[in-house]
Amino acid sequence: MTPFLRSPPFPNVDPAVAAVSLPVDGRAAHGVTDAALDQLRVARVGGCFWGARPDPVRRLVRVGTPLDARVFVEMDSDQIGLLPGQGAAHVGGRMLPADCDPWHMIEGAQAIHAGAEDDWSLIAGLMGVPVIGADGVAVEPARLHALLRARLTAAQYRDPFSGAPINVSQAIAQLADWRRHLDGNRGLSAASGMAFWKREAIRAFLWDGERSPPFVSARRGLRKAQREGGALAVWPSRVPAAIVAQAEAEGIPVARVEDGFLRSRGLGAALHPPGSIVVDRSGIYYNALGPNDLEKLLATQDFSPALVERAARLRARICASGVTKYGAQGVGLPALPKGRRTVLAVGQVDDDLSVRLGGAGVVGNLDFLQRVRRAEPDAFILYRPHPDVQAGHRKGHLTDAAALAHADAIDSGGSLMELVQAVDAVHVLSSLTGFEALIRGCAVTVHGMPFYAGWGLTHDVAPPSPRRGRQRTIDALVAAALILYPRYLDPVTRLPCGPEVMVERLANGSTPPVTWLIRVRAMQGKLRRFMTLAAEFFHG
Template sequence: MSLLPFLRSPPFPDVAASAAAISEPLAGGAELEIATNAVLAAIADARVGGAFWGEQPRAVAVVIGSGILVQADRLEGIDPDDIGLMPGALCDRSGTRHLSGTIDPWSLVSRCERVHADPEDELALIAGLCNVPVFGPDGALVPPDRLRDGLRTRIAAVRYRDCFSGEPVGVMQAMTILADWRRHIDRNRGIAAASGMAFWKRKAIRQFLWDGVRSPPTLSPAQGLRRAVKERGALAVWPSRIPADLPEQAARAHVPLAQVEDGFIRSRGLGAGLHPPGSIVIDRSGIYYDGGRPSDLESLLATHAFPGSLTDRARRLRTRLCATGVTKYGASGGSMIALPTGRRTILAVGQVDDDMSVKLGGAGVSGNLDFLERVRRAEPDAWIIYRPHPDVQAGHRKGHLPDATVLTLADTIDTGAPLMELVQAVDDVHVLSSLTGFEALMRGCAVTVHGMPFYAGWGLTRDLAPVPARRGRRLTLDQLVAGALILYPSYLDPVTNLPCGPELMVDRLADGFMPPATSLIRLRALQGKLRRFMTLSAEFLHG
């Protein structure tokens, strides 16, 4: 039997197998790494090893592995349709189910009652981790210790590498990468088609939505809905780019929608500037910026156990983020503004007026002017700095306020100070639903929230809007970070095009990686400058 490495990489599209490889044959004389009980427990917890990216068929009671013959009398009392045969398996009962060779063995084995397989077969090794009985070619029960020792041998038989750097790593580091890949692939399962994806994002979206077997095609909303009905799958949509009645049509057709949006560590460059995203979120029950109904992120924050290993990882990630100055919109290059002494200082963060997060998470606040008026009412004696949104400032989106209007409510306008330095210098940061509030929380700053963004209502912010009862749980900052930055989004490494964890994305951005500017990006920047020039000219002409 030819044995592949037990811990190995999925066949990611558009990525060479050698570049994606997480494991390689050992060179002569290399020292073996012993797989401890902790390693085996981590593998079982992450459900990685074997072709974990494969299809997940309906459960069966008995699985028969390749090359194994099981007599009919061993299968009495079991419905033939509940007997699954892997390619090459032998059984003299008719009506049994023939399974594909590209099946996720964890999904198959963990839901069955017993496995008949060679003790070296990955099905048997995984069954040993799942405490499922394994019967060998002779029909005898295989001792669990034998299966675990066999797995240890397989794990020690290869060298592990960080596919993002090419450097050798230990098996536990390789496990972290594989676990991220498992989460990435699992959240894509069952998506039949994608609609509403901007043409300049589609290549990245295809890579983001790959489910271990294929990427869903990008179709019109009507075509996507028909395909989802036919395949009994979900339709992935970009919420702001679909017809208003599509959710109602999907509900009538019993097609679930998976809403796709930019993640919280995005890329270098603005989305409105046509820079492809470095991370996205895929939400099956809502979307994170809609405070009026549940979302996958809200449910995760309300119910997840957050083990210590995860919150430790979140703390390290948060420390790295703050140390590097990485934010959703990149580092600012301007100079810090002077702040008055002996007076309370407030940063009021503007947004895009027609942004979905304002419409659905604004808790009744109607745009930047209304928001700024509320900030002044809440802080009548404070020195207020108004910071317009960068997409608005660049001329791409709605929400511009004339300087004269702003200065009737705020004391100054800032457009160029390093945002995170400014956030940490003021006494309080006021936001409607801006991600700046989350970034301020990560830096230990006081945050007052006028809307209901995903990070409000967990005991970490001063909330001026009513908090939904769904958010009654009190979280630590690192639990919030773990949910929002590790568990909820998907990330794509801009160098290798491999799914990655948030730590690598932060490192890439901190190291100054910048994808080449396309002619489309340059044209978009020029368009924004022209629009902003026309807006300011109109202000000047009208006084």
């Protein structure tokens, strides 16, 4: 018998790898509690939950089920949904796809006509929708619940990322995570601005259970979204602002896609594909000038104790493993003076959107360093350039003389997180380093307005945002920023995963191999870096 808890048919993933449940002979050793059924009802998983969502109907009929035709006399055929089955259809209606979301269709229906053991009937029993059997009599909910328990115990469950055995509650939780991921992708008509070397990963990230949005030019994507009544997914830095403005003026939804806060080892500028992205329907996390989905999560939602506890465990694992956005770095710390306050000033890319939209008026690394010195006149300031700038990929380079006019030393090779924990305070503009420092319990002063500022966790130099101001714990911040907001793609199985899996993969070095594109990009960066240093030498 086909298991009730089934995995979506993820593209380019072996179904045996994705499977969370396998049939067994007889009954498995585990039982199914009322709490598990409640969990299933809330998660809305089971059956083809990833499928199409046709327009709702009043009655659902499994083809081949005997019917009392009088029930349907006053109903239009488009109000009757026919589910594929064996035998003849005893009533006219609209034939539904074989794989469509039963939870969506049953939710709006008055009743379903099908056998009591049908997947759709079992779901209807959970949702309180009447099930009319072949004898024309409504099936008792208690019987439907008993049949569902039997189906759930007629399977064994596995963790798709490790292959280890799990219980039915853990299997439901995994499918619920996948449902949340896929539901977040629905309605994307097209994708624009994604670099060609990212597209394979982005295609997997944006699959909605049926399809991934096609990659087209921004203008074609705009027209396609308009025709279909869907949204246009864009990579903000690679799509003309005029196109986004036009979409918003015409009422076409825009979903902004960016790297998440945990990514595969290596820099995006060096063509390492992302292991995490965010898809933001109301803005983007680094734009402090307007709202975004992450800010709304932090400002409006109350997180359950279970979610906050999960965030605390995740934070502890991140700290223990040493995982950061930029992966492994060099070892060794610079000499820091004893008996004097030490401050780490973290540089950024001058033209980065997070600086332009979340910098609160700070203009580039030199301006930032000057402000840090004014705020910390007696401290020993260690300046850390951004790695993309150091690699020669992005703007923001300061000569040693310019940096040392305000800082006491420059460091560019040691472990950033070890350094963060070795100093007395960290100063950032809008860098993600400030968030990673907070996770590790460090004091952080923020000169811009990044997503983690304004919640009572940082010393904020910039004026507060009226959309923020709610006091949040560090674990609530982690729950929003690392669990609810991003999507992750396991580099081993290529399945959507949770942050816990990604942290384990990063900690164990399980990442995609270095490609020829990455090698070429690294050579380009070294050449730019050499030319910059040569220009400094010849021009003093």
